[in-house]
Amino acid sequence: MIKVKFSSNGKLREALNGDIEVAVEATALTLHEAIRIVGDRLQGEQRTLLLDDEKETIQEHILLAVNDEMVTDNESLQDGDHIRVLMPMAGG
Amino acid sequence: MSNPQSLTDEERGRFSWQIMMSGFGEDSQHKLKQSSALVSRVGGLGSPVALYLAMAGIGKLVIAHGGVPELGHMNRWIMSPYEGVDKISPVDSVIAHIRKLNPTIELVGVKESVTEENAAELVSQADIIMDCPPYFEERHLLNREAIRQNKPMVEAAVCGAEGYLTVIAPGETPCMSCLGFQSKDWELPFPVIGAVPGVIGSMAAMEAVKVLTGYGEPLKNRLVMYNGETAEFQTIKLKRRSDCEVCKPVVVYQ
Numbered sequence: 001m002i003k004v005k006f007s008s009n010g011k012l013r014e015a016l017n018g019d020i021e022v023a024v025e026a027t028a029l030t031l032h033e034a035i036r037i038v039g040d041r042l043q044g045e046q047r048t049l050l051l052d053d054e055k056e057t058i059q060e061h062i063l064l065a066v067n068d069e070m071v072t073d074n075e076s077l078q079d080g081d082h083i084r085v086l087m088p089m090a091g092g
Numbered sequence: 093m094s095n096p097q098s099l100t101d102e103e104r105g106r107f108s109w110q111i112m113m114s115g116f117g118e119d120s121q122h123k124l125k126q127s128s129a130l131v132s133r134v135g136g137l138g139s140p141v142a143l144y145l146a147m148a149g150i151g152k153l154v155i156a157h158g159g160v161p162e163l164g165h166m167n168r169w170i171m172s173p174y175e176g177v178d179k180i181s182p183v184d185s186v187i188a189h190i191r192k193l194n195p196t197i198e199l200v201g202v203k204e205s206v207t208e209e210n211a212a213e214l215v216s217q218a219d220i221i222m223d224c225p226p227y228f229e230e231r232h233l234l235n236r237e238a239i240r241q242n243k244p245m246v247e248a249a250v251c252g253a254e255g256y257l258t259v260i261a262p263g264e265t266p267c268m269s270c271l272g273f274q275s276k277d278w279e280l281p282f283p284v285i286g287a288v289p290g291v292i293g294s295m296a297a298m299e300a301v302k303v304l305t306g307y308g309e310p311l312k313n314r315l316v317m318y319n320g321e322t323a324e325f326q327t328i329k330l331k332r333r334s335d336c337e338v339c340k341p342v343v344v345y346q
Contacts, residue, residue, distance in 0.1 A: 009254055009317065061274040063315075069329045070266075070315075084328065086317065088273040089251035091282045092137040092226040092289070 002029045002079045006038050010087040015046040022083075031066060032058060032074045034083060049087065061088050098122065103196070107149050120305035121149055127304040128152035128198075130218035132206050132234055134186045135161075136168030136286060137248060138224035140293030141300075143171065145222075146190045148301050152198040153190070154217045157182050158205040168286035206230045211237040220300050221245040224293070226282070228274050235260065235268035239339050244303050248296040249273075252283045253320035255292035258330065259299050259311045262339065266313070266330045269338035288320050 003023045008016060020041075022034050035058050039051040052059050063086040064071050077083075099122055104111065111121050127150055131142045134157050142153055160181055161172045171189040172182045183201040190199060200217065204210055205225060215221060215237040223234050223245055231247070238245040239262045247268055248257035260267050295316070302310045317326045334340065 009319070010251060061272050063271050063273070063328070065328045068327065070271075070331050072331070072333055084326070086256070086315075086328070088228070088275045088278070089249045089254065089256070089282075090226055090228045090231060090273075090275070090278055091250040091255075091284055092133050092135050092224040 001025055002027075002077065004029070004034055004077050004080070005082045006034070006085070007082065008085040008087065010089065011046070012049045012085060012087050015042055015049065029077045030074050031064065031071060031077055031083065034077060035064075035085070050085070062086060063088075099125065103149065110148065116305070116307050120307050123305045124149045124301065125151045127220070128154065128218045129220045129222055129300055129304075130154045130156065130214055131222045131224060132214070132230065133157045133225040134169075134171065134182050135165060135224070135226065136170075136284065136289035137250060137293045137296070138222065139168075139170045139172075139182075139186065140290050141222045141224060141246075141248075141297045142186055142190065143193075144294055144297035145300060146194045146197050148297070149194070150197065150300075150304070152200065152218075154200040154202065154214065155183050155186055156202040156204060156206060156210075156214055157186075158203060164281060168284065168289050170286075170290070206233055208233065212241070215241050215243060219243065220303055222296060222300060223247045223268075224296075226280060228278055231268060232274070236338055238262065239267055246296045246299045246303070248292050250284055250289045250292050253285055253288055254318060255288050255320075256315055256317045257292055257296050257299065257311065258315040259303060261303075261310075261312050264312060266332040267336060267339040270333040270336045271315075271330065285320065288318070291318060291320065 007019045022037050065084040107121050111118050131138045134142050161169050161177050163177050172185045181203050183203050187199045187201050211233045221238045242262045245260040299311050302308045313330050315328045
């Protein structure tokens with residue numbers, strides 16, 4: 001069993017009602033797999049905050065961090081890791 | 093003969109409370125006096141940026157903002173008067189306000205927001221860029237131009253009760269394009285409590301003071317996220333994207 005924490009901001013945080021835990025009965029889990037699992041909990045516009053179903057990818061315009069370090073690759077996660085997703089904002 | 097760029101006795105007195113700070117001193121105050129900043133838009137975020145840079149003693153501010161305030165801006169445009177809604181350019185309001193607080197600062201007002209046409213000229217007039225517009229397009233324009241002209245930029249933004257900021261230093265840190273921030277769904281009006289851009293704008297001004305003077309440790313390669321709802325800050329370590337189209341290292345053949 002691998003358990004990771006998932007935090008986000010903005011509309012995504014509202015859609016998920018705050019931080020959530022992702023638990024998977026597996027011996028290995030990647031960042032993208034974990035995000036897909038979170039995305040699958042959402043529907044419609046909320047789902048598209050995280051996933052691009054046309055391209056079958058994670059949305060490009062979000063910043064991903066694991067254990068408070070930005071990541072650009074599909075990293076392998078360890079039990080206890082903390083994923084943080086930053087939704088873009090441009091308010092001035 | 094006195095050096096016109098050195099501090100006057102009046103300035104030593106006016107800025108005495110920050111000059112007395114350990115690690116700051118008269119040398120940093122002098123550097124600030126010789127420095128300039130472009131503040132792109134002086135709405136909720138840019139207003140505290142401009143205000144605190146002026147009051148800290150920066151030598152010159154270039155203030156760029158097209159249009160006039162709307163009624164809904166009045167929860168956060170702290171230097172635009174109520175009677176100026178739909179009428180008075182925030183550039184005029186901010187300049188008038190700042191002149192009363194810092195009579196010796198050089199102020200350049202530009203009643204246009206950043207565009208493809210004016211970005212290079214605006215960026216060329218300042219030592220540091222303060223990125224405060226409410227559109228991703230303007231932010232990426234400034235990012236590209238700041239990278240091209242090798243100028244540091246303080247990138248700050250807010251939405252709802254949240255805000256973030258980071259310092260972009262060309263060649264040293266990821267740029268805005270590296271961070272990937274873009275959204276086709278972003279639209280105005282966006283939700284915001286006025287104090288949130290106040291918090292982030294004040295922090296952005298502090299980062300500019302640090303970059304311009306060498307004081308402290310600027311927020312390079314780190315992004316601070318503020319959540320006003322929970323009164324929490326998070327810091328994320330950033331990294332450059334080797335394939336970034338905007339800031340990837342340029343190979344120079346000799």
